[in-house]
């Protein structure tokens with residue numbers, strides 16, 4: 001898998017160099033979005049593409065359509081957040097009237113790949129992607145009673161879609177803000193570059209190499225200061241009313257001075273082994289916590305770090321005040337008006353109760369604009385134009 005990520009990262013760095021040679025600024029979300037799409041296409045579906053250059057590839061086109069359809073600005077998500085009781089009406093409209101336009105082309109693409117893999121028979125096992133891993137459950141040669149339950153086509157499709165939806169926006173937005181923060185803090189950028197020089201050679205970056213890059217945990221500080229997720233949930237352990245949505249605004253925990261002194265400052269050393277060890281692990285909620293923690297966390301961190309190594313070996317991010325703010329839809333603000341908060345039963349873990357009380361502290365104060373969760377939604381809309389140069 002790290003081989004696929006290295007290939008995409010090298011493409012990413014090449015594309016940045018092309019922009020630099022043309023004297024252009026780099027629109028961070030565009031290049032990192034292309035990169036995240038390429039990594040998902042290769043690691044999850046075994047499709048080799050360079051969407052950073054070829055936006056017309058059918059996989060990219062279908063995936064982008066689906067992503068726009070399920071985006072958190074979508075009208076039906078806002079309606080459902082405010083009025084979950086309207087679920088049957090929205091479901092009817094989406095399936096019968098609007099025909100799930102975004103969903104159909106993507107699911108057809110994935111179903112085509114599944115059929116092709118099935119027609120390849122045993123030789124399909126040469127594919128090393130996520131889709132093949134879940135398809136292989138069906139080919140399990142163990143005795144029937146020891147066999148893992150094989151997944152239906154719909155389930156395979158559902159899992160594949162979850163990977164696309166979970167891995168695209170989050171990873172590309174994190175890379176966008178990481179680059180932005182490194183541009184704002186040249187001394188931190190140089191420390192990262194020095195660590196890469198000291199710890200690694202020039203070639204591809206392996207999983208083991210990534211573990212050597214301690215200071216590159218600057219990624220975690222980026223996730224803390226400009227978190228990409230709005231909330232997390234632990235439905236299994238909490239006693240929610242049937243049908244209730246659960247969102248824990250993680251931003252207030254990540255910005256609580258009790259755990260992260262001077263929270264508005266960008267200080268990667270907060271994530272050094274010593275400092276990290278002195279905090280409860282639940283204070284870092286960027287990937288969630290507990291049984292529903294992000295399943296893509298390790299992949300995301302590896303992907304982001306490998307990308308940064310390839311880019312920072314060749315490219316320098318330069319400080320500029322020119323960050324453009326694009327239009328923030330009103331739906332984004334509406335979304336944060338409603339939170340259905342859960343009531344933890346007494347037997348839930350202490351950590352969860354702690355997170356709850358931190359969240360309540362936050363929820364009880366401030367105007368809508370000051371609320372951290374609103375800030376995180378606005379941040380994810382920001383367009384960042386990076387000023388770069390050859391290193």
Ligand code: HEM
Nearest residue numbers: 162166167170171174229232233286287288292294296300
């Ligand atoms: C920086 C990148 C990422 C961040 C910040 C992030 C964050 C999160 C968060 C906060 C959750 C919710 C956890 C909860 O409900 O408690 C989540 C769930 C999830 N993430 Fe990620 N994620 C990232 C990357 C990825 C990637 C690369 C993938 C897939 C390859 C992925 C797949 C998923 C899936 C499938 C879930 C749902 C898990 C479940 O409900 O059991 N994520 N992620």
